[in-house]
């Protein structure tokens with residue numbers, strides 16, 4: 628058990644650095660993205676990402692401990708932001724979620740929008756005995772895993 632705690636502690640430290648975004652933008656929560664991205668939201672809601680905090684809370688082995696689990700089973704390492712939400716992959720949205728910014732890719736990026744790369748997945752998906760590595764390229768068409776990538780807004 629002691630060894631397990633140590634492993635998890637190391638995981639948390641590595642994970643925290645792996646998925647950390649610039650803290651100069653605030654998080655708003657997935658419900659704020661829903662109004663304009665209904666397709667992605669409806670699909671994401673069905674994924675294990677959306678339900679990841681509930682699963683961790685129900686776990687007995689390893690036992691749930693917010694300090695050890697929210698780095699990967701919640702967003703922004705914050706228990707109040709349950710699950711791997713939009714902003715865990717796309718960056719905190721307070722400054723890019725306005726229509727005038729969102730419709731401009733350059734402005735969106737300048738205001739914190741991220742299109743996640745393999746590195747972002749690696750922040751939480753590790754070959755560490757708890758989680759397995761996922762390959763982003765093969766997941767891009769996996770609606771059940773993340774969301775519907777084939778339906779960008781307006782198309």
Ligand code: HEC
Nearest residue numbers: 659660663713714717720724725726729730732779780781
């Ligand atoms: C007011 C409406 C609106 C809100 C709210 C909104 N978006 Fe968007 N989003 C858009 C529009 C419009 C586009 C551009 C669509 C296009 O290029 O066809 C876009 C594009 C995107 C893209 C694709 C960018 C690219 O370069 O391909 C991502 C990712 C995204 N939004 C994520 C989010 C996230 C995450 C949130 C919540 C934090 C959010 N959006 C909130 C309207 C919105």
Ligand code: HEC
Nearest residue numbers: 638639642683686689690691692695696699751752758759
């Ligand atoms: C470094 C990131 C990370 C940390 C920290 C972490 N997890 Fe996970 N966890 C994952 C990933 C990624 C998966 C998906 C497993 C896979 O790769 O198939 C997962 C899967 C799980 C599952 C299995 C879910 C299923 O559907 O079978 C449980 C239960 C779980 N974690 C509980 C916990 C608990 C409890 C903690 C804290 C003590 C914790 N995890 C800490 C990343 C993490």
Ligand code: HEC
Nearest residue numbers: 660664667668671711712713716742743773775776778779
């Ligand atoms: C596990 C990571 C992850 C989560 C969680 C996630 N996305 Fe994405 N999203 C991606 C990836 C990866 C892409 C494709 C990026 C690329 O093409 O380079 C993407 C693409 C998009 C796009 C571009 C259009 C499309 O569908 O291909 C939009 C819009 C978007 N996401 C919105 C959202 C919204 C809204 C949420 C939450 C409801 C969300 N995403 C949650 C990883 C994620």
Ligand code: HEC
Nearest residue numbers: 675678679682699700711715743747748751761763766772
């Ligand atoms: C903030 C941490 C985090 C990030 C970032 C993240 N994931 Fe996850 N992912 C998880 C957790 C935790 C689970 C397990 C959820 C559960 O089973 O309850 C999971 C589950 C999955 C699953 C389902 C695995 C299964 O066996 O059910 C896939 C596929 C997946 N993630 C792909 C990705 C991809 C691709 C990316 C990068 C675009 C990504 N994830 C980014 C934490 C993360």
